[in-house]
Amino acid sequence: MKNSGLCLITLFGGALVGAAIAMLVTPKTGQEMRDSIRDFVNKEFERVRCKCGEAAHAHDVVQPQ
Numbered sequence: 510m511k512n513s514g515l516c517l518i519t520l521f522g523g524a525l526v527g528a529a530i531a532m533l534v535t536p537k538t539g540q541e542m543r544d545s546i547r548d549f550v551n552k553e554f555e556r557v558r559c560k561c562g563e564a565a566h567a568h569d570v571v572q573p574q
Contacts, residue, residue, distance in 0.1 A: 513564075524553055527554065 528546050535542060 520553070520557065524550065 515555055528549070531546070537545065
């Protein structure tokens with residue numbers, strides 16, 4: 510479980526760094542950039558949520574209760 514927490518922290522940290530770099534180098538307006546960041550974050554949260562669901566399902570298959 511320690512690796513899972515570290516993986517999530519790394520994922521969110523990388524997303525934040527990527528968003529910060531994008532804000533610095535993009536020619537988009539503020540509203541366009543906020544919309545892009547919001548879309549990216551929502552997509553990544555959904556991806557993480559799916560992976561967590563898959564991991565929980567795999568755990569239940571291996572160790573049924």
